[in-house]
Amino acid sequence: MIIDRSTPGSQASLREANRARIVDAVKRFGGLTQVELAEATGLSTATISTIVRELTGAGVVDTRPTSRSGRRALKVTLARQLGLVAGIQFGHRHLKVALGDFGRTIVAEQQMPLPLDHRVDTGLDRAALLVVDLLERVGASMDELLTIGVALPAPVDTATGMISVRGVMRGWDDLHIGQTMSKRLARPVIVDNDANLGALAEHELGAGRGYRDVVFVRASYTTGAGIILGGHLHRGYAGTAGEIGHVQVDPMGDICRCGNRGCLDTVVGSSALLDLVRSSHGDLTLRDIILRARDGDPGCGRVIADAGERIGKVVAQVVNTLNPQLVVVGGELAAAGEILVAPLREEALRHTAQNTIAPVEVVLGELGPQAEVMGALTLALQSTEVATDHQTITALTDDSMAAQRHLDALRTKD
Amino acid sequence: MSDPTSTPALSLRGINKSYGAVRALSEVTFTVHPHEVVAVVGDNAAGKSTLAKVIAGVITPDSGIIESEGVPVTIPTPASAHALGIATVFQELALCDNLDVVSNLFLGRELRRGRHMDEAAMEEIARKILRDLTSRIPSVRSLLSSLSGGQRQSVAIARTLLGNPRIVVLDEPTASLSVSQTAEVLTHIERLRDLGHAVVLISHNMNDVRSVADRIEVLRHGRNNGSFPGHSTSHEEIIAAITGAGDYSMPAH
Numbered sequence: 001m002i003i004d005r006s007t008p009g010s011q012a013s014l015r016e017a018n019r020a021r022i023v024d025a026v027k028r029f030g031g032l033t034q035v036e037l038a039e040a041t042g043l044s045t046a047t048i049s050t051i052v053r054e055l056t057g058a059g060v061v062d063t064r065p066t067s068r069s070g071r072r073a074l075k076v077t078l079a080r081q082l083g084l085v086a087g088i089q090f091g092h093r094h095l096k097v098a099l100g101d102f103g104r105t106i107v108a109e110q111q112m113p114l115p116l117d118h119r120v121d122t123g124l125d126r127a128a129l130l131v132v133d134l135l136e137r138v139g140a141s142m143d144e145l146l147t148i149g150v151a152l153p154a155p156v157d158t159a160t161g162m163i164s165v166r167g168v169m170r171g172w173d174d175l176h177i178g179q180t181m182s183k184r185l186a187r188p189v190i191v192d193n194d195a196n197l198g199a200l201a202e203h204e205l206g207a208g209r210g211y212r213d214v215v216f217v218r219a220s221y222t223t224g225a226g227i228i229l230g231g232h233l234h235r236g237y238a239g240t241a242g243e244i245g246h247v248q249v250d251p252m253g254d255i256c257r258c259g260n261r262g263c264l265d266t267v268v269g270s271s272a273l274l275d276l277v278r279s280s281h282g283d284l285t286l287r288d289i290i291l292r293a294r295d296g297d298p299g300c301g302r303v304i305a306d307a308g309e310r311i312g313k314v315v316a317q318v319v320n321t322l323n324p325q326l327v328v329v330g331g332e333l334a335a336a337g338e339i340l341v342a343p344l345r346e347e348a349l350r351h352t353a354q355n356t357i358a359p360v361e362v363v364l365g366e367l368g369p370q371a372e373v374m375g376a377l378t379l380a381l382q383s384t385e386v387a388t389d390h391q392t393i394t395a396l397t398d399d400s401m402a403a404q405r406h407l408d409a410l411r412t413k414d
Numbered sequence: 415m416s417d418p419t420s421t422p423a424l425s426l427r428g429i430n431k432s433y434g435a436v437r438a439l440s441e442v443t444f445t446v447h448p449h450e451v452v453a454v455v456g457d458n459a460a461g462k463s464t465l466a467k468v469i470a471g472v473i474t475p476d477s478g479i480i481e482s483e484g485v486p487v488t489i490p491t492p493a494s495a496h497a498l499g500i501a502t503v504f505q506e507l508a509l510c511d512n513l514d515v516v517s518n519l520f521l522g523r524e525l526r527r528g529r530h531m532d533e534a535a536m537e538e539i540a541r542k543i544l545r546d547l548t549s550r551i552p553s554v555r556s557l558l559s560s561l562s563g564g565q566r567q568s569v570a571i572a573r574t575l576l577g578n579p580r581i582v583v584l585d586e587p588t589a590s591l592s593v594s595q596t597a598e599v600l601t602h603i604e605r606l607r608d609l610g611h612a613v614v615l616i617s618h619n620m621n622d623v624r625s626v627a628d629r630i631e632v633l634r635h636g637r638n639n640g641s642f643p644g645h646s647t648s649h650e651e652i653i654a655a656i657t658g659a660g661d662y663s664m665p666a667h
Contacts, residue, residue, distance in 0.1 A: 113625040133593065291608070
């Protein structure tokens, strides 16, 4: 098998490139045997086994014996310390599940399209099964799973894990999401609003690193915001802080799901945007509008730009109220990049009292579609850290099995 | 996305098919546009698979008009379906367990260089197609017998993509798959649509259908019983059309 994969440069840089290629493949597939790695990367099995040995020594990957087609093989996965946490994001039209470790690396993930107004019971079932499947994919046992973070596109009362405003997610209102999910996986489950989690992730790992006061604007099927004040997430008493989708922008507008009239969501929510292009483009999906706008379709671009403008006006009021240093724009619509962000920025700045000390910046998020699920992982990790004291954590690093037993003991105590 | 102005990739009108005294299809109408996923749902024996077989050229209708991009055609054999750019993945995937992924993809249409098979080129193409589908099959040299149900389905879908078809017909692609495998196949269907293919999805899983379909066509006792926008129709409305509780037998178009 001769494939042209020449890498320019010295022996050392070649080795460097091969190492990166192997780590990339392991990340992409979750777990691979050495033979599969050779196939996936195009490198020889000898090279693979040398580099895998190096990477194992450096603590980047782990190997464990397994069998493929009846033969013994070595399965290579990303190294994990102290067990795993799961992040689950329920979107309006998709479900995303990811496993992460204490190094905040996503070790496996899977996405799944969902129907409109998807049901809570099927949704939770599917999410639980996907978590278990991802654990298998990376060769981990259920014991290694510590906590699960869940992101919902609705305001959540984190104390009870319930949605705190009725009608926003049809059929999800009366259920204790946290408790119900935790029954399925026998692990603690923390539920939060997707914009809050996006804010958390962008603040800790993305565009908001190093800033103390950040507003994360999530422009998606509906609109929301997550607020970081003084480095901490501000959820409000019942979790409805940052619900900018329900700020009134048109007193004579349509009735919103929340029961009020002319909310921002009735103007820039997905159904409003799809209605705008129906007569000119036919029945599109929100994904279509975004993809077409990126491909230069003027009509679809206009729809997104106008949405950016409307959102920007509301963001300006948030900026006037909270005086953040930074506004980060995320959510599905942000995949359109500056088509959305430029008009949003312009409007947000136009209606803001600009200070001379640190004028607010409006930027595109760095984590893209991963922000919410990364936030769910971050939240899950933080809650695990709270459950154990610092000394325990350091002691555990030496022996992850002991760590597991210890955490189990801690869990049963409370 | 049914762009009202575009010509359908495939359009069937007044299709009839009887097996002896049994009318499997009766005056059935069906269209699919490029870049659109149309689901065909219905109870068992509603005529879903018969319709798929008509499109795939496996059976010939007794009467009716078939148009491909506005041009009247007949589809007497699977080969003529293939020539029209119609690729079908049946429930029985028709893959060889004892061959690897590349051999399965190219079975019967191997690339040659001189007197030898061009393995390197076939591997490259196989990798590219699987990557386009965002498939998670690590090695294109894995034997089929070592793959999961979802991965086999990816191979079967990838196989149809080799001929660069305009229309891909999937017959119950998620039946007997686990949740994560279903997730993968549904993601593939989204990808097929993004790549501009017209996709016909035969299924009776409402969840899957409502997740990816732009339009849902209900068949009941071999007749059309309603056409619904996939992104805004409730589960109950579709079930009502399938059971016959809701009568939508006059097609809206």
